[in-house]
Amino acid sequence: MNAEIIAVGSELLLGQIANTNAQFISEQLAALGVDVFFHTVCGDNEARMIDVIKNAENRADLLIFTGGLGPTKDDLTKETVARVLGRKLVTDQAAMDSIVHYFQVTGREMTENNKKQALIIDGSHVLPNRHGMAPGMIVDTKKHIYLLMPGVPSEMKPMFLDFARGWLSTHNEEHIQSRVLRFFGIGESQLETKILDLIDAQSNPTIAPLAKESEVTLRLTAKHARKDAAEAMLDQIEAKIAARVGVYLYGYDDDSLPQIVFQLMRNQKKTIAFAESLTGGMAADWLAAYPGASSVLNGGVVCYTNQVKNQVLHVPESILNTDGAVSAACAEKMASSVRILCDADLGLSFTGVAGPDKSEGKAVGTVYIGLSDQEGTQSYRFQFNGSRRKIRIQSTKTGYDLVRRHLQKLPNLNH
């Protein structure tokens, strides 16, 4: 099966946003073994959209549309696809109920144009939208498959993952098994150097490194007629890779460091509190994102000023004046104080120089992270680099990796 991804929206042609939807869907389709030969972007214009659809029908089996499902007059995607297919639009009662419910709950006024969002192409398979109003849909004419999804990424992504992916995988026959290995604490080129001979020697499974934000992933992809055989091929190559760089391997596929820490803490019935200077609430926020976070996250203190470090977290003035706020002593006191203050099993602290300017004569990227439990408190010094944003994210991820290693009773990396 091969696909063309068609994004509809003038905001893309005006350069207001990048077509990240096409990237996300392409990555997902690669994992499903669907070849993507073209991406197309066109505006909210019926005649041009019809040309694009006809053109795509000549060169693709699967046409995936993002955008143009909203309530306004320039949302034309389903109307135009319906016209090309010679089908009617009909109201989907489940979608209408969900829209009416949305307005009831939010107490907002439902305007007439919202009813348009409940229209679907006759005979299509409806994909619920759990994060917005416009449903997605799949039309299978046996000659082509048309998949229509909203353009807002926070609506499209869960719709694809929860509903479209499963449908597509049952309609594609090659068994391509894919597995992503996630590494933290090692750079892309360093990782690649250590396994270069494996990468060069492999054509099935393939090994594809990719640098993500402060982490590196390896995507392993195996093809085989049988799914279990493809899985076994992945197990074998993973074992070879883990023998060399397994110390940095923290998870798989969609795992993230906060999510793994969240699960470990929940399983071990432990609680945590954060004391955050340069990360400014980011570490607590990442944990609060998970449903059920209240079982592990007691709370935290954002201590941007020395007054808060001193008054709320009891960092002595002697430390602030002598060692400074960016110091091992300060990080350790922050971690132990916040643990006690919030009555938590673990305290994790962050203090450092996020930039762009030096602070206390310490270089941008100098970061201390403190970790405290009932048995004691340690701190670790790091020297990060990059933008303010990158330094803050790298600090937060590093803190989570320290907690993960602590909970899994793994040795720390050398700092």
Place this chain on the structure above:
Amino acid sequence: MNAEIIAVGSELLLGQIANTNAQFISEQLAALGVDVFFHTVCGDNEARMIDVIKNAENRADLLIFTGGLGPTKDDLTKETVARVLGRKLVTDQAAMDSIVHYFQVTGREMTENNKKQALIIDGSHVLPNRHGMAPGMIVDTKKHIYLLMPGVPSEMKPMFLDFARGWLSTHNEEHIQSRVLRFFGIGESQLETKILDLIDAQSNPTIAPLAKESEVTLRLTAKHARKDAAEAMLDQIEAKIAARVGVYLYGYDDDSLPQIVFQLMRNQKKTIAFAESLTGGMAADWLAAYPGASSVLNGGVVCYTNQVKNQVLHVPESILNTDGAVSAACAEKMASSVRILCDADLGLSFTGVAGPDKSEGKAVGTVYIGLSDQEGTQSYRFQFNGSRRKIRIQSTKTGYDLVRRHLQKLPNLNH
């Protein structure tokens, strides 16, 4: 003049990177008054590229290519364009000198395939590459213009800005001015309903609504031979829109609520502290993202448990037991306590039910936000909707909007 932007590269179709080049070029072309009707992405495959070129010649005057100018065998762009045009490739001596120089300076060995990078399409205008080896080029056949640039953004962007833009602006006559109005507190369909007659009546300027995460934007676009006249057209239509929905208008173009609050606070020399339950550090983190945040952000408390609300923020047990943690009384006490605790001018608090489960018998999406200054403390009740993530983001943005209205001495919206 209208354009199609064609990106060549399998890494785009595999979803390894997003097509940010098309976004950059589209934004630049909009400013030059060139309409972009299509973006296309295709792989490093000659037959498919020829189809794409012929297709684009039928619908665009200007064909802009990014990618496929490098030294390797799968870099095919200029070879394929030359073939479609029936032109030869010839060596450009300036480009060759520059490549030889590059290898001399870096001390690397120049391999034979690098000479391929000095080939240009016969009769083209060469665009120097100051950040890499492969030059760009423009072929003007009078029927169409073909602009070829490298795919690496750090090479393409300066080449466009320094060389291609000037060439194109002398070949195009209209000015397009664009302005984005940013709204908070009103839904997309509600906004559109209130200005539908304006949208329908306008063809120049055009008015295009777009829903962002918990906000709505309107992009106004005017065309005129003179830039100042186009700007005046935008001022005029903005005034009409503002007369109807100006109460929700908070900013322009790349503005964001936290950024506007950050600037207002810095100008007014005010400081803030956050008490965060359901937002869990998100509000503080958004402010900490800005360089210089320490001049306005004193700190905050993430109070996920009632113990932290009580012990750190002094919310009386009577409130927690009677009103509950999700209540006006709790939000107000959180806001005033954190303001005093962190010695700040303003205290902003968030408490509510992020979901997915009810809490204290209160529905998912029930949120109280408290705002405290030296003169007093108020709280506001909201009913939000959607995923846990959406509710937390909407809460944080609403809190920032309350602070903005407070600092700008605007009336609050009705809650």
